[in-house]
Amino acid sequence: MSVLSLGQALPLFLMIFVLGAVIGSFLNVCIYRIPEGLSVIRPRSRCPHCGTAIKWYHNLPILSWILLKGQCAYCGTGFSVRYPLVEALNGFLFVLFFYRFAFHPVTPVIWLLSATLVVISFIDLDHQIIPDVISLPGIVVGFACSFLVPWVTWQESLTGILLGGGSLMLIALGYECVTKKEGMGFGDVKLLAMLGAFLGWPAIFPIIFIGSVLGTCVGVPLMLFNKADSKLALPFGPFLSVGALCHVFFVDKLDPLMRWYVEVLAYFLQNIW
Numbered sequence: 001m002s003v004l005s006l007g008q009a010l011p012l013f014l015m016i017f018v019l020g021a022v023i024g025s026f027l028n029v030c031i032y033r034i035p036e037g038l039s040v041i042r043p044r045s046r047c048p049h050c051g052t053a054i055k056w057y058h059n060l061p062i063l064s065w066i067l068l069k070g071q072c073a074y075c076g077t078g079f080s081v082r083y084p085l086v087e088a089l090n091g092f093l094f095v096l097f098f099y100r101f102a103f104h105p106v107t108p109v110i111w112l113l114s115a116t117l118v119v120i121s122f123i124d125l126d127h128q129i130i131p132d133v134i135s136l137p138g139i140v141v142g143f144a145c146s147f148l149v150p151w152v153t154w155q156e157s158l159t160g161i162l163l164g165g166g167s168l169m170l171i172a173l174g175y176e177c178v179t180k181k182e183g184m185g186f187g188d189v190k191l192l193a194m195l196g197a198f199l200g201w202p203a204i205f206p207i208i209f210i211g212s213v214l215g216t217c218v219g220v221p222l223m224l225f226n227k228a229d230s231k232l233a234l235p236f237g238p239f240l241s242v243g244a245l246c247h248v249f250f251v252d253k254l255d256p257l258m259r260w261y262v263e264v265l266a267y268f269l270q271n272i273w
Contacts, residue, residue: 006045013095020094021061023115024087031086033124034131044138061087083120090118098251106149110248111140113198117241120191124237130187135194141196152200160196164204168192188236195244203247210243211236 026040033040048120052074058064065084071077093114101107116138124130139161146157168189196204219234 002221016098017091020091021087024090025061030119035127047072050075109145121238121241124235128235135190138194139197156200160201164196165193165200206247207243211239215239
């Protein structure tokens with residue numbers, strides 16, 4: 001990002017955070033309605049308890065939840081704290097990637113990708129599904145964006161779709177053959193194909209690596225806490241999403257880590273396997 005004075009940067013970051021939070025409010029609608037097969041456009045947001053349509057001034061991102069103490073203005077029913085958290089998370093991601101890429105043409109593409117991953121992650125956490133209505137159009141949009149941004153070619157995007165979907169499908173089928181049970185849904189396969197479309201094939205291995213490490217760090221303690229229940233279902237979509245966002249932000253700093261990992265893996269295969 002170009003050098004700005006503190007007086008210039010703070011108002012700009014605040015404006016971008018507000019933009020991200022406003023879009024985050026719409027993401028909450030998507031997270032709730034898409035798994036139910038409902039329209040994300042109509043009807044207007046309503047209280048799930050009393051059914052009253054929420055006025056625009058009661059629906060200001062983050063601020064309204066704080067002022068209303070997390071309750072409906074009409075019936076007093078409590079709203080989950082996750083609503084302002086999703087709005088704040090999306091605002092933070094918008095600021096983070098603007099700080100990383102500034103006014104580069106890739107910035108709105110990354111904003112689109114990060115917002116999509118927020119929706120996918122929370123739906124996967126809630127329902128353990130990644131809706132095709134998000135991932136399949138996402139593959140098309142990601143491929144189309146490869147003609148607009150300079151950091152990935154359409155050939156890399158197309159290869160990323162095939163390598164992303166194909167590699168995870170092989171892992172899923174291999175796990176199922178060995179364990180005789182499904183360990184990964186095909187929603188994850190389509191998600192990685194979408195990430196390959198947006199980020200190109202060089203991003204696939206780092207995303208799988210980071211997602212797997214994060215999944216292990218979270219899954220193993222959960223299994224121990226649940227008395228080593230190997231059947232514990234842990235959605236992989238959020239970990240792939242975090243892996244993708246880490247790759248985007250730290251793309252020029254991941255190479256040494258990936259080289260180290262490949263060297264360790266090669267040593268293991270040659271001397272231990």
